[in-house]
Amino acid sequence: MIIFPAIDIIDGKAVRLYRGDYSRMTVYSDDPAGVAVSFREAGAEAVHIVDLDGARAGGTPNFETVAKIKEKSGLFCEVGGGVRSLGVIRKYIDAGIDRVIIGTAAVTNPPMLIEATALYGGRIAVSADVKNGRIAIRGWTEKSGEDLYDFCERVSVDGISNIICTDISKDGAMRGTNIKLYRELARRCDADITASGGITKLSEIEELRSIGLYGAIVGKAYYSGAFTLEEAIAAAK
Numbered sequence: 001m002i003i004f005p006a007i008d009i010i011d012g013k014a015v016r017l018y019r020g021d022y023s024r025m026t027v028y029s030d031d032p033a034g035v036a037v038s039f040r041e042a043g044a045e046a047v048h049i050v051d052l053d054g055a056r057a058g059g060t061p062n063f064e065t066v067a068k069i070k071e072k073s074g075l076f077c078e079v080g081g082g083v084r085s086l087g088v089i090r091k092y093i094d095a096g097i098d099r100v101i102i103g104t105a106a107v108t109n110p111p112m113l114i115e116a117t118a119l120y121g122g123r124i125a126v127s128a129d130v131k132n133g134r135i136a137i138r139g140w141t142e143k144s145g146e147d148l149y150d151f152c153e154r155v156s157v158d159g160i161s162n163i164i165c166t167d168i169s170k171d172g173a174m175r176g177t178n179i180k181l182y183r184e185l186a187r188r189c190d191a192d193i194t195a196s197g198g199i200t201k202l203s204e205i206e207e208l209r210s211i212g213l214y215g216a217i218v219g220k221a222y223y224s225g226a227f228t229l230e231e232a233i234a235a236a237k
Helices: 032-041 052-057 063-073 086-094 104-108 110-123 148-157 179-188 202-211 229-236
Strands: 002-010 013-018 021-029 046-051 076-080 099-102 124-131 134-137 142-147 162-167 192-196 215-218
Touching: 002 032, 002 052, 002 063, 002 192, 002 229, 013 032, 021 032, 032 046, 032 063, 046 052, 046 063, 063 076, 063 086, 076 124, 086 099, 086 110, 099 104, 099 110, 104 110, 104 134, 104 142, 104 148, 110 124, 124 148, 134 148, 142 148, 148 162, 148 179, 162 179, 162 215, 179 192, 179 202, 202 215, 202 229, 215 229
Parallel strands: 002 046, 002 215, 046 076, 076 099, 099 124, 124 162, 162 192, 192 215
Antiparallel strands: 002 013, 013 021, 124 134, 134 142
């Protein structure tokens, strides 16, 4: 299983939110590219990046910061937040980003998702951000009404082979991740699943690995010192 340490960006800074609440933000670094370099030095092979300004409003307001992370770290970079057009996807691909994550547009514009998958194949992933069993959109500020499992089945049929699933109620709360949800999702969905949200203990990483997940995103637990990145990578292997 691959560990994806997370860098969430607001105004060019590395931050973490509590349960997706933009009013409850902690700034961890003014140098996200430097954070990514420290990930590489700790043994990480990949980084998960979210443009939170883009997630809320659309577009690529932190594009230069994202491009710098890729340039300075050399890590496999997957990026989400505000990816709602083929133009945005092309912009990231042209900048060397390895995988682009579609969230809101996977709900609101399915034809665009299908076209993106046809053009870029496995370099496109989908973000399934779930609140009370329903997919949330626009930076988690709205619920779409679409059931998580129905959504994942639909995008898999549309050609998506990689799904990042976040339980919003767990994200940034340091109260553990939703093992039950990921076990059920792995059972019902053929795509590669990455777990995100609430991972607090190394034992949770080990359990997610035993389920057979593709990846796990670690954020606040790493930043707050609950475990080191080296320990997380070892647990995933």
